[in-house]
Structures are given as structure tokens and as C-alpha cells.
Amino acid sequence: MSFRIGYRTLKTAVGAGLAVAIAQGFNLDFYGSAAIITVLCISVTRRDSLKVSWARVVACIIGMAISGILFELIGYQPWTLALIMLLFIPIVVMLQMNTGIATSSVIILHIYTVGEISTALIINELLLIVVGVGVALLMNLYMPSSDQALRTYHKDIEEHFKTILHELSVYLRHGESEWDGKEIYETVDLLQKGKNLALKNIQNHILRYEDQYYYYFKMREKQFDILERLMPYVSRIHHTVEQSETVANFLDELSKSVSPANRVPYFLERIHLMRKGFEEMPLPKTREEFEVRSSLAYIMHELEEYLHIKDRLWNQADKKKL
Template sequence: MTMQVSITARKTIIQGLKLAAGTILAVALSKSLGILSPYATGTIALITLLSSKWETVRLTLYRLLTYFVTVAVSWVVYRLVPLPIVAFGLIMAVLYWLYNAWHLLSTLAVNGVICSHFMTYQDFSPDMILHEFLIVLIGVLSALLINQFYTKRTTERALRGWMAKSDQELVAILERIANHLDEEPAKAFHVTAYEESLTKAYALARDFEENTFSKHTNYYVQYFKMRLAQCHILKSMLWELRRMPMNPKQSKVVTNYIRYLSRYILETNAPLAQQKELEKLMRQMKDEPLPATRQEFESRAYLMHILLDLEEFVACKQHYIDGLSEKQKAAYWRS
């Protein structure tokens, strides 16, 4: 857990410094150009900097384009209702309807700042329109520049550490499941902590993907999504184990397979051999003599469900491997 707290704290500090740098840059540029509301550019930079690097690029384009829509709507509404306070409210309503329909609500706050200036000065001259456009331009470009700074190496190092950790923890969980089938009665356990750890790592992977312009950076997202899917399968297996009345003699075969499977957990392993071994095991189970008692029948039924879970568990890994491009394998499987 220390690794995640460390990277989160570091990212929080860096984000705060980026907000400071972006707003200072925007206000300083505005003052040097004689902008009437220099701190408005800082506000726009602040709002834009709260987005990821990719989102900042998209928002920069959208905010510049919607600026002209805002000017047009503001001018029309103000001509119809020449009461600044009322006009401002009506303009916000119209802009909301438009940008909601266009899925551009993320631009509304910045356009609200611009509209407030037009209502304050009640001036729609070409000079004023250019002046307000510069406010938007300086704000978004300052954010765009500052948001290029991202702790890529630190974040990627943390992600690699989480991958190694998740592999180790998964091996330990499979070993505990195997022990559960060996012992009677067995101690119950949960994978809640493992799931929480994977969820945080997945969030970090999403952040890495959204803030990196490099190719194939969705590799980490795909990996942790696969591990989360496997974790959900493990929860199903544990539910079945807790309800199995007894450990039938066939449990030993399943136990041996789980221990065999745990040796091939690494991210780069394509589980083709493990799939074939599991198919062989399931054929063997079908050839076993019929259960003699109700308790044994129920236990064998739960054991078969566990085998089906293992089949899904292995298929999940194979699906992940199949979904990777050759370029991703070359980039991330160098070792």
C-alpha cells in the first residue's frame, strides 16, 4: 500500500504546483498584453488544468470554437432583453441547452466567465470580441503548455511495481485456495484487499493512459482490467468453497492443477498449455464413478463449478494476451 500512497501524494503535490504555474503564467501574460480582466485568464487556466493531458487538448479546441457561439448567443439575447442581469441568466440557459445537446458541457464554465464580461461592459464591438477571445486563448494555451509536464517515468515505474505485486499476491491466493481444498475444515479468507489494490492500480493506469501521448499506453489498463476480472472469478470460487459440504477425493486432482497453474501467472505467459491441461482434467472428472451420498453429490457439483471458474480464469488471461498487439508485446515484454 505504501507504493500507492507515495505515488498519489507525489501526483497531488505536482498537480498543485502545475495549477500555480499555469495560473501565474496566464495572469502574467494577460497583464503584459493589457487585458482588462487578467485574473479571468488564470481562472480559465485553472479550470482547464484540472483535466488530463489528452482532455486538455480536446477542451482547448472546444473552448475556442464554442467561444464564437457564446458571443453570438450573448449578442442576440442581449438585443432582445437589454437587462444585463436577466439576459445573463437567459444566456446561461440557452448555452446549457446547446452544449448539453452537443455533449460539450465541459465548456460551459469558461463560456460563463466570458458572457459575464459582455454583460458587465455591455459592449459587443470587434475590439471587445477580440479582447475576450484573447482571455480564452491565453487561459487554455497556458494550461495546455503546463499540462505537458507529467511524471511519466515515476508513474510507469509504480505501475510495473503494482504488476509484480499483483502477480505475487495472485500466486499466494491460488496457493490458499489449493490449501483450502486440502484441509478440512479449512480457514476462510477473502480477496477484498487484493481487489482494492487492483482497483487503485487500475485508476493509476487510466491516469497514465490519459496523460501520455506515447503509443500503446493502454497496455497497463488492459492488464489491470484482466486481473480485476480474474479477481471476480476468484470471489466466485471462494463462495463455492465455503459452501462445499466436504472435500471429495477428486479435490486432490483440482488442488494439483491449481498449484500447477500458479506457476504460470506472469503477465507474459500465454496459458495455452494450462487450457489443454484443464480440458484433460475435466474429461477425467466426467469419467469418475458417480457419487454414493447426497453430501458427496453436492460437493462434486461445487467442485465442478470451481473447475468451470478455473476455465474462465484461464480464458480471461488468454483473451488479454490475444488482445495485445505485436507492438505492445515488443514494447512491454522486452525483459
């Protein structure tokens, strides 16, 4: 296993040192705790960092209030500390601020160690929280850009879609194919990774709750489900008919047009004309031809839905490029 230092590790190390330096600069007691708070508040995304930091601040204030009251009323004893935890933990869990338990425990132990509650101690603990949380938020201002990786996933998925559509057209045209289907499994992986990264990218923007890449991966995921449904119907067509060539040509053209551009209206019109043309053709003469034409009709129906998915999400994304 190779040794490497990631950006989050670097931020954590720098943040811990900076928090201690600031706390020492203010002559705060227990200044090392500022580093602990900073380390605990540095998160994977900016939005998560804000959420965690808020939970820790509120939980610390609740912890100081409960411990200050009980220590003064009952005494600074280990069993008092146990009682405080019995009350404090369920309260923060009820408020859905579980992430603040560890930080608050440090603050509560400071009060227990000093053995008395005072204005100076409360100010000291509040400043430790402010320094620790503030430095963590400062460190989390930097997040590496995901744009290059998202563009790569976007490009790779489109290339895989082109290959899949083309290979389906080859099978319809010849009734066989040497394609090993590896793009199917790779596309599943690419879609999952791309969508996860797009969601993480959204979490790194405080006020943004949607993203053009998220819409893109969502669209392709739904379209891929349709391609998977098509495959059993395509694979059972071993006897080619006139309509097979027409649908194969359509798939081939569709494969060459997989891109961010919205050509849905053109291809929907093509399907409409194909269906109209098929209806005007003579009825099938054999059972085999009837089954092939039924499968082709189903394939056209699914391809129409494939196109409608892009059209719907195109509008949903407020005409952002997909």
C-alpha cells in the first residue's frame, strides 16, 4: 500500500495546528481542545461541515448548561458526571444532533476538571468552540473541483451508449453479433459513480440543490433501464424481416446522435413515420414473422419511451444542457 497525503488530511493537519495557535494566542485554558473540535468538524462536503458544526455548537451549549447546573447542585463527583451523560445524550439524540456528543463531552470534562462553574470558564469554553468550529469552516472553504471527473464520466457514458445502440442494430440486421457485452457492466458502474460524484458536488454548494450533471446521470440511468429491457427482445430475433432493417438503421442513427444536443423531436417523428409505414405493410405470412414483428413493435415502443425520458428531464432541468 502506497503512502500518500490527501487534501482532507492536509486540511485537517493545518486546521488543527491553526486552531491551537489561535487558542494559545488568546491564552485560553485547554487550548488543545480547539484542535479536537476542528478535526471533528472537518467534513467531506461544505454543506455537511455546516450541519456538523451547527450540531456541535448547540450540543456544547446544552452540555454546558446541564453540567453546570448538576455539578453545582449535586457536586463534582464521578457519579454526577454519569448522571449528566444519562440526561445529556438522550436530549441531543432527540434533537438529532448526535455528532455533537463527542465535542460536548470534552467541554463537560473541562468543567469537571476545574471543579467550579464561572463566567470566565464559560467564556473560555465558548471561545474554544468558536475557534475550533471557525477554523474547520475556514478549512472547508477549499474543496477540489469535480468538474473534470464529471466530464469524464459524461463522455465515457455517452461512448458506452453509442456502442450498445450500435451493437443492438448489428444484431437486428444480421441475427447475430460477436459483441461481448462488457459495456453493459461498465455502464452500470459509470452511472453509479457519476451520480454519487454529482450528489457530492451538490453538497459542496451551500445554496445549490440541483446540478446539470445530476440530471444527466439520472436521465441516462432511466434510459439504460430501457436498453436493458430491450436486450432480451433483440436477442430472440433470429429471423430478419424487412422491418428489422428499418429498426436497425434507426438504432444505428440513434447511436451516432448520443450527445448533449436535444434531437428528441426528430427521432420521435422518425418513430411515428416508421410505425405508420409498418401498419401499411402486408400482414405477416408466418408465425415466425408475426413474432419477429411483434418484438420489433415492442422495441419501437421502448425506444419511444427512451426518447421521452430525455425530453422530460430536459424540461425538468430548465433546458440546461444534458
